Amino acid sequence: MQKAIVIVPTYNEKGNIAKTIESLDVIFKKIKNWDMNVLVVDDSSPDGTADLVRDLQKKFKFAELLINKKKSGLGGAYLSGMNHAFNKLNADLVFEFDADLSHDPKKIPDFLTKVDQGYDFVLGSRYIEGGSIPENWGFHRKFLSVVGNRFINFLMLDFSIRDWTTGFRAIKKEVYLAVEKEMHSELFSGYTFQIGFLHKTLRKGFKIAEVPFEFKDRVIGNSKIGPEYIKNTLLYLMKVRIKEILEMRVVKFAIVGAFGAAIQLIALQLWRMIFSSEQTFVFANFFSIETAVISNFIWSNLWTFKDRKLKTSQIPLSFLTFNLSSAGSILIQTVIAYGTANLIGLNPVFSVPFINYVVDTGTISSVAGIFIGMFWNFFAYNTFIWKKKKN
Numbered sequence: 001m002q003k004a005i006v007i008v009p010t011y012n013e014k015g016n017i018a019k020t021i022e023s024l025d026v027i028f029k030k031i032k033n034w035d036m037n038v039l040v041v042d043d044s045s046p047d048g049t050a051d052l053v054r055d056l057q058k059k060f061k062f063a064e065l066l067i068n069k070k071k072s073g074l075g076g077a078y079l080s081g082m083n084h085a086f087n088k089l090n091a092d093l094v095f096e097f098d099a100d101l102s103h104d105p106k107k108i109p110d111f112l113t114k115v116d117q118g119y120d121f122v123l124g125s126r127y128i129e130g131g132s133i134p135e136n137w138g139f140h141r142k143f144l145s146v147v148g149n150r151f152i153n154f155l156m157l158d159f160s161i162r163d164w165t166t167g168f169r170a171i172k173k174e175v176y177l178a179v180e181k182e183m184h185s186e187l188f189s190g191y192t193f194q195i196g197f198l199h200k201t202l203r204k205g206f207k208i209a210e211v212p213f214e215f216k217d218r219v220i221g222n223s224k225i226g227p228e229y230i231k232n233t234l235l236y237l238m239k240v241r242i243k244e245i246l247e248m249r250v251v252k253f254a255i256v257g258a259f260g261a262a263i264q265l266i267a268l269q270l271w272r273m274i275f276s277s278e279q280t281f282v283f284a285n286f287f288s289i290e291t292a293v294i295s296n297f298i299w300s301n302l303w304t305f306k307d308r309k310l311k312t313s314q315i316p317l318s319f320l321t322f323n324l325s326s327a328g329s330i331l332i333q334t335v336i337a338y339g340t341a342n343l344i345g346l347n348p349v350f351s352v353p354f355i356n357y358v359v360d361t362g363t364i365s366s367v368a369g370i371f372i373g374m375f376w377n378f379f380a381y382n383t384f385i386w387k388k389k390k391n
């Protein structure tokens, strides 16, 4: 039989822990296909939570206790708890479960069903059908929780998960082993642990499911969560997303291209110091284009396609191809402009208010030409110059 351990972190939960363990016992008795256990992780709570747990252990044989000498924060408590559960107690699955009666133990069998169906990570969700947050929460708290989670959806461009910040979770050993090494940072010692762990699980391609539950407010004891929690969680996710977006090849390509356009304008001014007459302007123009092409080639090789970096011996031929590709892009733009002027004519389409700028079919075809030219370049770089390495 597979072993599941419900990890319950506690800090000053003397008033709640007995009830929590009793209610877990009730539900454990109904679960037949999993070996169910509890691991309380107490950070030496000054209120003596640990002593009470030791007392309870006499009656509830499934309960283990792990004590951290110092207060280690929620993330610290879960990391030490998971390490103990998976490596010492041979768990196959752990639950994250609050000691303050906020999480409904009756939902545990639903989590197990999802795991039996092949999911690796199950979230107790307040924001899917059947789930809820307490009605008595003030507007402020409701707003932050609901809007915060929807904001995370947009930030992640992922709408499959509804409750990113929930603390009621089931996590398989495989997930823990894959993610754990990246979690030992000061950054994850507190509540950022939850969003960090979930994000990394998602990125590693594990199967995630949600089951609904009705979140109950704590009645006894104090919430340890502070306002920094929301700030830190969102800051963390924004940083991660900016990093992820900057790592996307198309985004790098666009940045290199924009940088190249700026280089071209600056280079034009410099080359005009040498080719200063009207007759030689065409040289200044040509050399400024070539300066930008060289810059684009270098940055593409060092950054955009750094995973497919060219060998020194490949550079001359590749640089030639790169020039041909750029020329192709200019040709595309010219053909589109020429075609538009000759076939449709330069007719006004609309005028921009305040600046009285008239957008005509010529403007539109130029913009379209730039995009189609960029598309061509990106295609050409990928297919002819920085070809995907065969493995």
Ligand SMILES: Nc1nc2c(ncn2[C@@H]2O[C@H](COP(=O)(O)OP(=O)(O)OP(=O)(O)O)[C@@H](O)[C@H]2O)c(=O)[nH]1
Pocket: 008, 009, 010, 011, 012, 013, 041, 042, 043, 071, 072, 073, 074, 077, 097, 098, 099, 100, 102, 167, 218, 222, 223, 224, 225
């Ligand atoms: N071991 C340990 N447990 C902690 C720590 N901080 C919080 N906890 C426990 O983690 C669980 C969740 O903490 P709460 O303070 O209830 O935070 P919350 O549930 O997110 O917030 P509320 O909605 O206000 O209840 C509880 O069981 C706490 O006792 C900590 O530093 N160490």
Ligand SMILES: [Mg+2]
Pocket: 098, 100, 102, 218, 223
């Ligand atoms: Mg709580």
